[in-house]
Amino acid sequence: MKKLVRAVVALTVLALGVVIVPPAQAKAYTPPTGALFNIPNGSRTQQRAVMDPIMAAVGSVPAGSIIRFVAYSFSWQPMADALIDAHDRGVQVRLLIDSHTETDQIKQLKKELGTDKGKSSYIRTCKYSCMSSKASFIHSKLYLFSRAGDAKYVSMISSANPAETGISGSWNNTYTVANNKTLYDANVDNFKDMLPDKTNTDYYHAAESGPYKEYFFPRAGSSAKSDTFYNVLSDVSCTGAAKGYGSGGKTVIKLSTYYWTSLRLYLAEKLTELAKQGCLIEVVYPADNVESEVATELLSSKKIGVYDGRNNGRYPHSKYLLIDGVYQGVSQKPVYTASQNLTKTSLRDSNEVMLRIDSRDPITARVHGDYVANFELMRSDADLVTSAAAKTTARVNSTGERVLRDNSADPDE
Numbered sequence: 001m002k003k004l005v006r007a008v009v010a011l012t013v014l015a016l017g018v019v020i021v022p023p024a025q026a027k028a029y030t031p032p033t034g035a036l037f038n039i040p041n042g043s044r045t046q047q048r049a050v051m052d053p054i055m056a057a058v059g060s061v062p063a064g065s066i067i068r069f070v071a072y073s074f075s076w077q078p079m080a081d082a083l084i085d086a087h088d089r090g091v092q093v094r095l096l097i098d099s100h101t102e103t104d105q106i107k108q109l110k111k112e113l114g115t116d117k118g119k120s121s122y123i124r125t126c127k128y129s130c131m132s133s134k135a136s137f138i139h140s141k142l143y144l145f146s147r148a149g150d151a152k153y154v155s156m157i158s159s160a161n162p163a164e165t166g167i168s169g170s171w172n173n174t175y176t177v178a179n180n181k182t183l184y185d186a187n188v189d190n191f192k193d194m195l196p197d198k199t200n201t202d203y204y205h206a207a208e209s210g211p212y213k214e215y216f217f218p219r220a221g222s223s224a225k226s227d228t229f230y231n232v233l234s235d236v237s238c239t240g241a242a243k244g245y246g247s248g249g250k251t252v253i254k255l256s257t258y259y260w261t262s263l264r265l266y267l268a269e270k271l272t273e274l275a276k277q278g279c280l281i282e283v284v285y286p287a288d289n290v291e292s293e294v295a296t297e298l299l300s301s302k303k304i305g306v307y308d309g310r311n312n313g314r315y316p317h318s319k320y321l322l323i324d325g326v327y328q329g330v331s332q333k334p335v336y337t338a339s340q341n342l343t344k345t346s347l348r349d350s351n352e353v354m355l356r357i358d359s360r361d362p363i364t365a366r367v368h369g370d371y372v373a374n375f376e377l378m379r380s381d382a383d384l385v386t387s388a389a390a391k392t393t394a395r396v397n398s399t400g401e402r403v404l405r406d407n408s409a410d411p412d413e
Helices: 051-059 077-088 104-113 181-194 228-234 262-276 292-300 344-348 367-380 399-406
Strands: 010-014 017-021 034-037 066-071 092-097 122-124 142-148 151-158 173-177 205-209 212-217 252-256 280-285 304-308 319-327 330-332 335-338 352-357
Touching (some): 051 142, 051 151, 066 077, 077 104, 173 367, 181 205, 181 212, 228 262, 228 319, 252 262, 252 367, 262 304, 262 344, 292 304, 319 367, 335 367
Parallel strands (some): 092 122, 252 280
Antiparallel strands (some): 010 017, 142 151, 212 352, 252 319, 319 330, 335 352
């Protein structure tokens, strides 16, 4: 059986990635609370700056503890080896992976872990998402550890799948919350709620602990007012930011997304409304994954900086919203991040999570700045969009095709 020589890694978290200390210099890896970002056009270390810490955490879980993964794709052999190695040393390994494809690594994990959810280790999937009978996906990226190194109750909440596309092909981020039982328990409950593969599209709820609030989807509803993302944007005021917030008293909004369909066009309309009110807004996305109606709306105000990040095979895969200014009537800098694309399916049918990080807490004071630095690096690898027709691939012409495309979560994976 193939074994992994368990890497033991010390990490210094930087706004642009991590510095990895060679295995011989450390004995165990304890995941620190904070943000991680990969750089797909950087060195191999920078490319793996999100995935290596997850793998290092897997290698630092003691026997008898539990690893739980939720992911859309799984095709990275080193992670499969690490999980099998953990299982061999007595760790309980439990995986929920979407059914859209079965890779060699998934087949290997099925052979090693089994598929019986009544056992202590297994790999499982659902027909669509685990809570919908319509075309949808297990699309959360959750890496959960009951213990890793000296940390307990570790939740690594990510945009990255264990796949080479999430390493060298796309921009991704992970936010780790260590030693937080409330958030960890909420994520474990979410995992357990998915296992029955039983329709429940009215699953939406949130868990809150300290500076964190995590939202779990799918969310029932049919209007913009039942869209969490829309409600977040509706709580933004564009003027009156206190000193040290925003720019010149105006609120600054930065958005990175991977997929945006016209079935949530109202989000683009909300952004253009905010731009008219004085908000300073920038958006980065892969233009061929954004429907022309959305791009046309964003460009219509002539005040929103829109950037196409599809470049030499690379693309933005992070899904985050950064606000710097007046939010909910107070000057602050919240970060919203995790797995959800701006599609109807991701909101109403798929298993998704979204994490809010309140940077007013001393623990998270630098988080917004870390994400801004990552956004600016990603934007520097993108092209300014000036014409929706020129930069957006028009792949849809009918309502039916829009729905079909909306049900395609990650064509790059």
